[in-house]
Amino acid sequence: MTRAVLSLGSNLGDRLAHLRAAVDLLGESVTAVSGVYETPPWGDAAQPSYLNAVVLVHEAGATPRHWLERAQACETAEGRMRDPGRRFGPRTLDVDVIAVWAADGTPVVSDDAELTLPHPRAHMRAFVLRPWLDLEPRGRLPGHGPLTELLDSPEVAADLAGVSPRPELSLESMA
Numbered sequence: 001m002t003r004a005v006l007s008l009g010s011n012l013g014d015r016l017a018h019l020r021a022a023v024d025l026l027g028e029s030v031t032a033v034s035g036v037y038e039t040p041p042w043g044d045a046a047q048p049s050y051l052n053a054v055v056l057v058h059e060a061g062a063t064p065r066h067w068l069e070r071a072q073a074c075e076t077a078e079g080r081m082r083d084p085g086r087r088f089g090p091r092t093l094d095v096d097v098i099a100v101w102a103a104d105g106t107p108v109v110s111d112d113a114e115l116t117l118p119h120p121r122a123h124m125r126a127f128v129l130r131p132w133l134d135l136e137p138r139g140r141l142p143g144h145g146p147l148t149e150l151l152d153s154p155e156v157a158a159d160l161a162g163v164s165p166r167p168e169l170s171l172e173s174m175a
Contacts, residue, residue, distance in 0.1 A: 002062045002108075005098040006071060007119075007128045008053045010078075011041060011090050015051040016169055018093040022074040023055060023171050029070070032056040034131035036169040040162045042127065047090040052163075053171055054098075054131040064100045064108050068115045071095035098122045098132070099142055107142030118142045123150050126159040 006026070010018040016036070023030055034054040041047045057067070078093035099118040100108040110117040122128050123144040129151050132139055139147045150156055 002064075002067075002100055002102060003056065003058050004062075004064075004067045004100045005132060006055050006057060006067065007094075007096040007098050007122070007125075007131075008055065009039075009050045009094040009096075009127065010092060011048045011050040012092045013079075016171075018078045019051055019053055020171050021078055022093055022095055025074045025077055026055065026057055026070060029057040029059045029062075030055050031058050032135045033171045034134040036166045036171060037127060037131055038164045038166050039127040041090070042125070042159075044090075050127065051166070051169070052127040052131060054128065054135060056135055064097065064110060064115055064117055067097045067100060071097055096122075096128075098128060101142075109142065118144070124155055124159075126151065126156050126163045129156065130160060130163050 008019050008022050019036065023033055032055065037052045039050045039052050041050060074095045075093050080092050096119055097115060097117065099122070102108055108117050118141055123141055129147050133147045133151065136147070141147065141150060144150060151160060
């Protein structure tokens with residue numbers, strides 16, 4: 001069984017419905033879902049704000065590539081259109097594989113161009129670290145350290161001020 005942390009984000013259309021759809025599509029693999037946070041867009045301020053969350057997933061025999069394929073399938077199902085000229089552009093759904101652990105608890109490290117693990121920028125993203133902290137207060141990003149220390153770093157702390165909890169929103173399915 002492998003365990004993974006997936007980051008969810010949406011800033012187009014019914015943002016909450018897109019996040020809920022991802023949780024539903026991941027199905028029984030989901031073991032925990034963070035709270036929902038509203039965040040300013042990262043890298044391109046000329047777009048709507050995001051809703052972000054993090055999910056923990058487990059699945060017997062799942063490889064890191066499996067989690068990437070599941071993430072991309074969720075994005076496709078929610079109408080994600082990639083614009084190669086706008087890396088940080090708006091999106092209906094963004095699902096990133098942040099970190100993966102093997103069955104024995106060893107973190108998976110990969111420098112594959114298609115799937116770098118842990119995610120190469122997760123340690124700088126308050127919109128990933130803060131929701132993850134909801135689920136694992138003693139969590140650690142492999143190669144970078146405890147989530148609490150990462151959130152206290154000057155570059156992340158500056159972004160953290162714009163991360164607003166939305167306790168009135170839930171990713172529980174409406175079905």
